[in-house]
């Protein structure tokens with residue numbers, strides 16, 4: 001089965017999910033983008049340029065590390081795909097660089113992006129500095145305060161950071177503002193969206209750029225284990241890009257379980273978590289139909305997670321499809337689990353993970369799998385950005 005490479009259909013649908021729920025002014029730009037991507041994704045020159053920069057600038061292929069001491073402690077065979085070692089410290093650069101190259105090919109003169117924690121903003125500002133493109137990043141005002149070091153990084157990289165003061169002043173409003181800018185500037189501007197969300201073709205475009213994670217990891221795993229596949233492939237799910245990037249190489253393979261870990265936050269009450277696939281219902285957000293956290297009136301709910309990168313009420317439409325089709329499973333891990341995972345990986349492997357993938361480690365600490373299971377984890381980023389949060393939560397100094 002090669003589901004992930006044949007979906008979405010021509011209308012950008014993953015089953016009933018995805019699509020384009022956007023103002024009409026954006027349709028021509030989305031059409032142009034879809035057509036350009038259909039050509040470029042197979043274009044030898046484009047692929048060679050992206051491959052060269054992925055190697056010489058990003059540092060790909062990223063290694064895969066066996067987590068020996070954690071494996072011994074839990075009774076699993078745990079392997080880590082090290083996206084924390086990619087330039088700028090997370091998988092986000094795979095997408096940002098690919099889309100910036102695409103924008104150049106389309107003749108766009110200006111880049112806009114949204115960011116929550118700032119990781120996608122930093123990745124986009126980095127790609128724009130590399131390629132000489134002006135860059136504007138929309139960021140909720142609340143996030144500019146919580147993530148001040150990333151604001152400094154973006155500014156140093158030459159980007160303009162625009163604080164968004166609407167609503168809860170976080171990621172959801174930043175996406176709204178970026179979409180508003182794009183509707184007014186679409187002829188000259190490309191919008192680099194940060195995850196496998198938004199209107200078609202963004203979910204497929206971002207997936208195609210992130211699938212390098214799994215395309216590298218599958219042969220790395222079989223090379224290290226004498227030809228085997230992992231029993232379980234797992235990743236954290238915010239918008240879902242690192243998870244789709246990892247899952248795509250494995251989806252539909254009998255015997256391999258794909259497990260996405262959502263942010264369970266402080267508890268299961270609406271507003272206390274970001275578990276859209278395990279606790280939400282289908283709805284429309286940011287131009288696409290997918291699982292969504294919403295109240296009884298259909299209003300998009302507030303969310304909470306200790307990790308800003310998972311703090312989003314929606315999720316990419318392909319995950320909604322994989323969930324309903326039984327091709328992937330989704331679970332959730334709490335803030336506390338993430339803090340446990342953060343400390344466990346730091347202390348037993350010498351790797352300080354971002355709080356996002358620390359949710360996966362925290363989930364594994366509960367021993368939810370059969371003893372002896374081999375587990376391939378997407379370690380989506382490094383934890384430097386989270387030290388203040390962790391220190392405050394653990395009350396250490």
Ligand SMILES: *Cc1c(COP(=O)(O)O)cnc(C)c1O
Pocket residue numbers: 090091092119120194195196236237238239240241242243309310354356357380381382
């Ligand atoms: C942004 C981010 C995520 C969440 O985004 P996805 O699109 O779900 O991958 C996860 N991990 C890290 C390190 C991030 O920066």
